[in-house]
Amino acid sequence: MREFVNKIIAGDAIELFRKIPDNSIDVTFADPPFNLKKKYNGYKDSLEFEEYLKWCELWIKEMVRVTKPIGSIFIHNIPKWLTYYSSILNKYATFRHWISWDAPTSPMGKSLQPSHYGILYYVKDIKQTKFYELRYPHKRCRKCGYLLKDYGGKKEMLHPFGPLLSDVWTDIHRIKHNKYRDEHPCQLPIHLLERLILMSTDESDIVLDPFMGTGTTAIAAKRLGRNFIGFELDTNYVSIANNKLHYEKSNSTIGEYWVSFFLKDIISLRNIDWEGVSKFYSLPRNNRAIDHTQIEFIDKKKILKHFDFVFNSNGKIKQDSMQLEFCNCP
Numbered sequence: 001m002r003e004f005v006n007k008i009i010a011g012d013a014i015e016l017f018r019k020i021p022d023n024s025i026d027v028t029f030a031d032p033p034f035n036l037k038k039k040y041n042g043y044k045d046s047l048e049f050e051e052y053l054k055w056c057e058l059w060i061k062e063m064v065r066v067t068k069p070i071g072s073i074f075i076h077n078i079p080k081w082l083t084y085y086s087s088i089l090n091k092y093a094t095f096r097h098w099i100s101w102d103a104p105t106s107p108m109g110k111s112l113q114p115s116h117y118g119i120l121y122y123v124k125d126i127k128q129t130k131f132y133e134l135r136y137p138h139k140r141c142r143k144c145g146y147l148l149k150d151y152g153g154k155k156e157m158l159h160p161f162g163p164l165l166s167d168v169w170t171d172i173h174r175i176k177h178n179k180y181r182d183e184h185p186c187q188l189p190i191h192l193l194e195r196l197i198l199m200s201t202d203e204s205d206i207v208l209d210p211f212m213g214t215g216t217t218a219i220a221a222k223r224l225g226r227n228f229i230g231f232e233l234d235t236n237y238v239s240i241a242n243n244k245l246h247y248e249k250s251n252s253t254i255g256e257y258w259v260s261f262f263l264k265d266i267i268s269l270r271n272i273d274w275e276g277v278s279k280f281y282s283l284p285r286n287n288r289a290i291d292h293t294q295i296e297f298i299d300k301k302k303i304l305k306h307f308d309f310v311f312n313s314n315g316k317i318k319q320d321s322m323q324l325e326f327c328n329c330p
């Protein structure tokens with residue numbers, strides 16, 4: 001298997017899976033074709049319903065087979081397909097979460113507007129599974145800086161950085177602007193993958209993505225000091241991914257702690273790392289100040305310089321944007 005580590009292999013996922021031993025991968029993540037007639041380069045995204053589901057069962061079983069007992073299995077798709085995937089996965093693995101990723105799409109008419117993607121989170125053995133609680137920054141009004149959530153009488157207890165992550169993610173936006181995306185119809189944001197990886201792996205673990213597209217999972221894994229294995233049918237996407245990977249460094253850290261960084265701040269951080277990471281922030285004496293003031297790095301310049309390198313290296317600095325929100329301030 002060594003020959004596959006930190007490589008994106010061009011080829012068919014089902015065939016390539018056969019070369020991966022049982023119980024050898026820490027995390028498997030799949031973002032398969034949605035069968036929605038998307039315009040990929042080489043792949044025709046329009047199988048018959050039954051044919052699509054039969055094919056899905058093949059790679060889902062392979063994902064479970066190669067994942068270690070301590071490992072996790074994530075599958076991203078629209079809710080419709082996830083309901084079918086769940087009924088397959090329930091036979092071979094244990095359900096942990098349905099993560100709802102709030103990502104509004106265009107209205108379809110005659111139905112509720114689809115406004116989230118789902119990420120199924122299954123584990124192989126619930127007793128052994130590896131899991132780290134994450135925190136994300138408090139959501140604030142962009143104008144007045146106050147927290148959007150009213151913590152009432154509990155402001156003394158506010159966490160300086162932000163709340164623990166739930167299974168509803170509203171703070172990561174899809175890549176909107178063409179200038180930040182590759183020639184691919186459904187590229188995911190890197191910090192979505194970074195969040196999953198921080199939650200379920202340790203440094204040097206292996207993350208396998210059988211539908212790598214233009215390399216999002218590989219880039220996230222590399223930035224966070226993890227190893228990756230990727231499969232991708234389309235050689236053009238493989239070369240775009242390899243090109244980007246060439247410039248990536250494994251340095252998404254604050255001190256010794258791996259973090260997911262976006263624009264000018266940390267967007268995902270492990271709860272167990274907060275004590276160490278907090279030393280890089282200037283924290284208020286009175287916790288109530290968190291209600292109206294965001295904590296800042298002590299040496300912001302130095303930290304931004306470190307991350308600037310990560311995000312500038314492929315020439316695409318701001319891959320996508322955070323959701324903008326406002327409270328009822330005048």
Ligand SMILES: C[S@@+](CC[C@H](N)C(=O)[O-])C[C@H]1O[C@@H](n2cnc3c(N)ncnc32)[C@H](O)[C@@H]1O
Pocket residue numbers: 011012013014031032033034040042043184186187188189210211212213214215216217231232233234237
């Ligand atoms: C939804 S996209 C993945 C996008 C990826 N997450 C990213 O951020 O770039 C699905 C990918 O699966 C690839 N694909 C389709 N059939 C495949 C197969 N049998 N084996 C490997 N890759 C395949 C397509 O070419 C496409 O790039």
